[in-house]
Amino acid sequence: MRPVLLVVDMLEDFVRGELGDEKFERIVPPLQKLIKKARENDVPVFYCNDAHKEDDPEIEVWGPHAMKGSEGAEVIEELEPQGPEEIVEKNCYGCFEGTDLEKKLEKTYNGEGADTAIIMGLHTHLCDRHTAYGAFARGYNIIFVEDATDAFTKDQHEKGLKYAKENYNAEIKNTEQIIQEITSQK
Numbered sequence: 001m002r003p004v005l006l007v008v009d010m011l012e013d014f015v016r017g018e019l020g021d022e023k024f025e026r027i028v029p030p031l032q033k034l035i036k037k038a039r040e041n042d043v044p045v046f047y048c049n050d051a052h053k054e055d056d057p058e059i060e061v062w063g064p065h066a067m068k069g070s071e072g073a074e075v076i077e078e079l080e081p082q083g084p085e086e087i088v089e090k091n092c093y094g095c096f097e098g099t100d101l102e103k104k105l106e107k108t109y110n111g112e113g114a115d116t117a118i119i120m121g122l123h124t125h126l127c128d129r130h131t132a133y134g135a136f137a138r139g140y141n142i143i144f145v146e147d148a149t150d151a152f153t154k155d156q157h158e159k160g161l162k163y164a165k166e167n168y169n170a171e172i173k174n175t176e177q178i179i180q181e182i183t184s185q186k
């Protein structure tokens, strides 16, 4: 397995700002653990971040959020990206469309490229799901981390996982299982 972590929209506005919810705090510790273990085991980490412009179609649906260059569009400080090469800015739900994520993934593992997208962050039924679609369409294996993803409601979260499983053949795993896999393959 040549996995990568895709950390979706763990931004100020989504966790603590415009569209935030206290309950999202519970996925922060698992994400910290996953990112730490990934780094220790040379598993690449990419942050898929909204960086909106005023005329993005989503703004009409959700109102202004995660506007490019604003504080709300920054990754929450606990999850500390290590550099700009880990950041992929997107202007709609999915992280593959109109971004350089695919190119970045192809360069991982000394040019062999990743084969498995481990999806985490917000929201299960929305940006996680659309990012999973992009990964699926490009032939990646997909894993959703059930305790490191979340949505506005429990129902949306569960439906998001179910959709990914049924339509993208995604495996649903928890943080401990992922950590075991990435540490045992080294």
Ligand code: ZN
Residues within 6 Å of the ligand: 050, 052, 058, 065, 066, 091, 092, 093
């Ligand atoms: Zn957005």
